[in-house]
Amino acid sequence: MSTYQPALAWRQSEKNSAWLGRRGQVLAATLVGVGLPDLSHQAPYWLVMVEFGSGVRRLLLGVDGESFARGEKVEVVWRRYGGAGQSVIRYGLKVKHAA
């Protein structure tokens, strides 16, 4: 059951905007086979721990169609999380390989 609500989307947008475009380096990454029900349409998906410098780290999802490994340079982007049929289509932060 999705617990995503419009008020949560609005609150998160405030925080997320500061992360867009930030670049970092992959510390660890794994491909998750059985994911959360909200993300089941995207499974398998990547969980990526990224070091952004100065000890700032964050766990983010990887974009579809890319693979991730330790040491690679990545960039934070805005991508769709949600699938068809959900009452609120969720978007959020992911990482893709930096150009």
Next chain:
Amino acid sequence: MKANHHPTSAAPIAIIGSYTTAFGELWSQSLSDLMSEAMQGAIDAASVSPDSIEAVFVGNKAADSFESQHHLNALASSLLPHTPPAFHLEAACASGSLALVTAEMALRSSTYRRVLVVGVEKMSDVSVEEATRILAGAAHGEEEYGSTFPGLYALLSQLYQAEYGISDRVMRQALSQVSAKNHASAIDNPTAQFRRAISADQVTASPMVAKPLRVLDCSPLSDGASALVLELADQPGAKSTSSSRASSQVATILSFGHAQDKLVLAERKEPHLLTATTRASQQALAQASLSLDQIKVAEVHDCFTIAELLAVEDLGLVPRGRAAKAIAKTGQYRSDLIINPSGGLKACGHPVGATGIKQVAFLANWLTNHKDTPFGLTHNVGGTGATAIVHILAGPAATIKKKP
């Protein structure tokens, strides 16, 4: 330090009765059935009257999500005829130990003289996907969105491997050996979910869940409950001081250590270390006036095989960076150290709220049956190490006296 007349700075707590249900997919038993069986079993084992239980402490992670059952303290109380005061504690997979810690504080403060602690989880009534979602609630809902516990521990495994320069081959051997070792131990545990041996090769060949963790690196979804009846040791009128059951015949809890870390794994200073485990261990040992070299047996939190490697290092039982190499090479960490004789979470099963209680119940019995081993340790973790609780137990071989 001699085992006999060991001084502690806190009053020892006698485990006068314990009971653990079978762990597994117990379709015929409800949450309430499991609690009732464990509670009655512990009371019977203690040979006390149910109405002598002055309070009940319940450890449970998510009966509200798994079973739509809130108000667990009232449910537990209702299972005793005199409906004593009851408390519900939640700390993810460390819920059982948090309930136990709370009960210990209640006894040591003399709020109650005899209490029952029960840990329970009923997980098999939902799909694997739904269970994955519920368990993921132990991570940060926003900052770690999308994470699953196999995924988080897979990341921990990779961080550990990178920190100590361990090859993929050695790491895989180590993880597979942990699983095979714990399955071998569970064969002799009548309540374990998986009482069968598996080889390291079978673990290595099992399907990938989140690299490098495979299916047989993961503890299962389980139903089960475990309960303890406790009182301060050697108090006037206590069961443990009666002639029929002196404290020299029962195991005691000497101390606990309880520490927290950041809930978000990535925000920790050194994410490859579970520092709360280290601090909890140091607290518990100091409180018990014991040193690590006196611990020869431990039940540690192996929710995934990597978690056992982290645990033995963060507890200080094995030097940092050595656990994987040691067990990969020899199948053990040290020749004089027994880890997870119950089979651990991996092979016993992991009904999350019950696990911390099961560890203590099992170790108490193990120490009672191994008179040459006076002390043991339990280690129970919530989430990826944001909560860590360590207990030090003494078997009947160790006669405990409170420091003056």
